Amino acid sequence: xxxxxxxxxxxxxxxxxxxxxxxxRQPTPxxxxxxxxxxxxxxxxxGIDCSDALELDDAGSESGGGISxxxxxxxxxxxxxxxxxxxxxxxxxTSGARDMIESxxxxxxxxxxxxxxxxxxxxxxxxxQGYLQLLPERECVPLVWTLREVDTFLSGTELHKAVKxxxxxxxxxxxxxxxxxxxxxxWKLDRDNFGxxxxxxxxxxxxxxxxxxxxxxxxxxxxxxxxFNHKTGAENVHLTSVCSPSSSDDEGDDHASDEASDDKxxxxxxDTSSSGEDNTALExxxxxxxxxxxxxxxxYGSMGNAALLHRYGFTEADNPFDIVNIDLALLVRWCSSTFxxxxxxxxxxxxxxxxxxxxxxxxxxxxxxxxxxxxxLELRVLLYIIFLADDAYEKLSYMVxxxxxxxxxxxxxxxxxxxxxxxxKVKGHKKPEDIKELLVSExxxxxxxxLADLRESLYGTSSxxxxxxxxKRCCPAKDRKLYHSLILxxxxxxxxxxxxxxxxxRSTGKKA
Numbered sequence: 001x002x003x004x005x006x007x008x009x010x011x012x013x014x015x016x017x018x019x020x021x022x023x024x025r026q027p028t029p030x031x032x033x034x035x036x037x038x039x040x041x042x043x044x045x046x047g048i049d050c051s052d053a054l055e056l057d058d059a060g061s062e063s064g065g066g067i068s069x070x071x072x073x074x075x076x077x078x079x080x081x082x083x084x085x086x087x088x089x090x091x092x093x094t095s096g097a098r099d100m101i102e103s104x105x106x107x108x109x110x111x112x113x114x115x116x117x118x119x120x121x122x123x124x125x126x127x128x129q130g131y132l133q134l135l136p137e138r139e140c141v142p143l144v145w146t147l148r149e150v151d152t153f154l155s156g157t158e159l160h161k162a163v164k165x166x167x168x169x170x171x172x173x174x175x176x177x178x179x180x181x182x183x184x185x186x187w188k189l190d191r192d193n194f195g196x197x198x199x200x201x202x203x204x205x206x207x208x209x210x211x212x213x214x215x216x217x218x219x220x221x222x223x224x225x226x227x228f229n230h231k232t233g234a235e236n237v238h239l240t241s242v243c244s245p246s247s248s249d250d251e252g253d254d255h256a257s258d259e260a261s262d263d264k265x266x267x268x269x270x271d272t273s274s275s276g277e278d279n280t281a282l283e284x285x286x287x288x289x290x291x292x293x294x295x296x297x298x299x300y301g302s303m304g305n306a307a308l309l310h311r312y313g314f315t316e317a318d319n320p321f322d323i324v325n326i327d328l329a330l331l332v333r334w335c336s337s338t339f340x341x342x343x344x345x346x347x348x349x350x351x352x353x354x355x356x357x358x359x360x361x362x363x364x365x366x367x368x369x370x371x372x373x374x375x376x377l378e379l380r381v382l383l384y385i386i387f388l389a390d391d392a393y394e395k396l397s398y399m400v401x402x403x404x405x406x407x408x409x410x411x412x413x414x415x416x417x418x419x420x421x422x423x424x425k426v427k428g429h430k431k432p433e434d435i436k437e438l439l440v441s442e443x444x445x446x447x448x449x450x451l452a453d454l455r456e457s458l459y460g461t462s463s464x465x466x467x468x469x470x471x472k473r474c475c476p477a478k479d480r481k482l483y484h485s486l487i488l489x490x491x492x493x494x495x496x497x498x499x500x501x502x503x504x505x506r507s508t509g510k511k512a
Contacts, residue, residue, distance in 0.1 A: 033058040035134050036067070039223075042130025046088040048224055051081040054296065056227065067134070067227050068295050075290040081237065082224055082284035089213055089282075090128050091220035095119060100187050106177060109206055112219045114178065116202045121193035131223040138201035139208045140480055141313040143167065153485035156459030157492060158306040158325055165362055174199045208312045214241060214280070225284060228298035230308070232316055235299040238287045241280050305488045313480075315487040324495045325366040326379065326455050328358050334447070334454055335386055347386045350396065354403045354411075356381055373498025375448060377408070380439045381415070387443040392419040409435050437506070445507035452496045452503075464493045 032040075036056050043050060053075060057068045075081065087094060092101050095115035101107075106114055119126040126132065138144050142154060142163040154160040174196050182189045192198075209226040210219045225239050290296050300308075304322040305315040328348075335344035356378050358365040367379035388396065395418055402414050416438050459467075471486040 032056070038130050039134045043088075043224060045130075046127075046223075047085045048088050049083040050224055051079075053079070054081055057295075066136070066229075069228050070295050071290040071292050073292050075236070075286045075296070077286055077289060079286040080283055081286060084222060084224060084282040084284070086213060086217060086220075086241075086280055086282065089217065089220040089222050090115060090119060090131070091213060091217040093217050094220075096122070096126070100181065104177065104181060107218065109203075109210065109219055110173060110177060112210060112221070113199065113202045113206050114181075116206060116221065117194055117198055120198075120202070121189075128221075128223075131221075135205060135209075139204040139313045141204045141208060142310060143170070143207070144200050144204050145481060149481060153481055154488075156456075157485070157488050158323075159310055159488070161364075162310065162362065170200060170203060171196065204313075211239065213282075222282065225282065225298075228296060230300045230312065230314075231295075231297040232299065232302070232319060232321065234288070234297045236286060236288045236290050236296045237298055238285050239298075240283055240285060305484075305491055309484050309488055313484070315484045315491075317487060319491065320371050322371050322491045322495060324369040324455065324492045324499075325359070326369060326375075326451055328365040328367070330454055331367075331379075331382070331451060334450055339386075344386075347388075347393070348382065350393070350400075351382045351385050353397075353400050354381075354385075354415075369495055369499050371495060371498075373495060373500075373502040375499060375502070377436060380436065380444065381412075383444045383447045384415070384419075384439045384441065386447070387441060388419055395419065412436055412439065415439075440503075440506045442507050445503040448503040449500050452499045456493060456496050459489060459493065464490065464497065467493065 036058055040050075040056070053072050055070045055072050057070050090112075092098055092107070092111045092115050095101070095118060097115050097118035100118070101111045101114050104114075119128050120132055123129065142150060142159055143166055145153070145163075147164070147167070150160065150163050154163060178194055178199060181187055182191060182194055206219070206221070209221060211222045211225065212218065213220040213222070222239070228237055286296075300312065302321050303311075305319050306322075308319070309315050332344050332348070335347070358367050358376070358378055360366075367376040369375055385393070385396070396415070399418050402418065403411050412435050416435075467486060467490050471483070471490055474483045474486060476483045
C-alpha cells in the first residue's frame with residue numbers, strides 16, 4: 001500500500017482497464033521527457049495513483065499547447081483512472097507556510113498564492129518540487145502581459161479595461177498583504193522570491209489551475225488533475241472527493257460547479273474529522289467515453305473566450321458561449337447625442353422605476369449581446385422607452401405600479417398595452433418570444449445598429465476582414481498572445497455583425 005491509502009498498481013484502479021491497456025499497448029515504449037519522468041516518480045512517492053491507461057504527453061494538445069493527457073486504450077463512462085490523496089495537494093493547510101499565512105490573516109486564493117510562492121522559493125527542499133518543476137514559470141494570461149501588450153492586443157475587447165483593473169488591484173494586494181511579511185523580517189522572505197513579479201506569476205498559476213478542494217483545505221493545487229485540458233461541452237473526466245478506506249466506504253455526492261470564480265472545478269465537499277484530520281481522497285472518473293489515442297478533456301465551465309483568455313490564457317474558435325457587452329455609458333453617450341442629457345437621464349430613470357437594470361461587473365453596468373446577435377431584453381426595453389412619444393411616456397410614468405406582474409412576459413404585455421393606443425389583446429397562444437418582439441420597433445432597430453457601430457469603433461481603424469486575414473497568417477505557437485487576442489477580437493466583431501443583422505431583419509416593413 002502506497003502512502004495516503006493509494007494502491008501500488010495503477011491499473012488496479014479499474015481492473016477491467018488492465019486487459020484493455022495490455023491489448024492496446026505498443027511494443028515501443030512512449031518516449032517521456034525528463035520532467036514527466038520526475039513527476040511520475042513524485043506521484044508514486046506521494047501516493048497518487050494514476051492508471052497506465054492514461055498517457056501524459058509533453059508534445060502539446062488540441063487546446064493550446066503544453067502537457068496533455070491521452071487515452072492509451074478505450075475508456076468508458078465510470079472508469080476510475082486516478083486517486084489523489086488530499087495530503088498530496090498544495091493548500092494553505094498542507095504548505096510549510098501555513099503558520100505565516102494564517103498569522104497574517106490571509107485566506108482563499110491570496111493565501112494559496114503565498115503558499116505557492118513559498119514552496120517555489122524552497123526549491124528541492126519543498127515536498128512539492130517534483131510537481132512544481134512541471135509547472136511553467138507563469139501562465140500566458142493577460143494579467144502577466146505588459147501594459148503595452150494589453151493595449152495593443154486587447155484594445156476594444158471585453159478584457160481591455162478588466163485586465164488593467166486587475167493589475168491595479170493585485171499590486172495593491174501585494175503592497176498591503178505580502179510586502180509587510182517581507183519587511184517584518186520574521187519569516188526571512190526575500191524580494192527575489194516574493195516580489196511583485198513573482199506574485200503575478202504565482203497568481204496566474206493559481207487562477208488557471210487551482211480547485212476548491214473542500215471546506216477544510218479551501219483552494220488548492222491538485223497535481224495530475226490540473227494537466228487535463230479544457231474543451232467546451234466535452235467533459236471526459238471529472239474530479240470528485242471520496243472517503244479513503246481508512247475512514248469510510250461512503251462516497252460523497254457530486255456537487256461540481258461550473259460557476260466557481262477562480263477555479264477550474266469545485267470538488268465535492270470533503271469529510272474531515274472534527275480534529276481537522278483529512279480522511280478523504282480525490283478520484284478522477286471518466287464521464288464520457290474516450291477512444292484510444294485521443295485526448296482526455298476536463299471542462300472548466302461554460303465560458304466565452306473573454307473568460308477563457310482572462311483566466312486560462314487561451315481561446316476556442318466558434319465558441320458558442322461568446323458574448324459582447326455594450327456599456328450603459330456608451331448607450332447614454334449615444335442617447336445624449338441624439339436627444340439631450342436631460343432626456344436620457346429621464347428615460348433611464350423611468351426604466352429603473354420599472355425595476356429594470358443591466359448586468360454589473362467591477363462597477364460597470366452593461367448589456368449582453370448573445371452569440372447569435374440577440375440583444376439582452378433589458379436593452380430592448382430601455383430603447384423602447386427612449387423612443388416613446390411624450391404622452392405615452394407620461395402615461396407609463398403614471399402607471400408604474402402596474403409592473404408588479406408575476407412574470408417577465410406579463411410585464412412586457414403591460415408595457416405594450418399602456419404605451420400603444422392600438423394594441424390588440426395578446427391571445428393565449430402567443431409565445432413569450434413573440435411578445436418581446438413587439439418591443440423592437442423601427443426606431444429601436446436603428447438604435448441597435450448605431451450602438452453596434454459605436455461599440456465596434458472601440459477596436460480601432462482595422463476592419464473585421466483585416467483582422468480575420470491577420471488571424472489566418474498568425475501562428476498559435478509563435479504568436480500566442482496575438483493569436484488568442486485575434487480569436488477574441490474577431491469573435492466579438494462577428495457578434496456585432498449578427499446584432500446588425502438582427503436589427504435589419506426586424507426593421508423591414510416596420511413603422512416607427
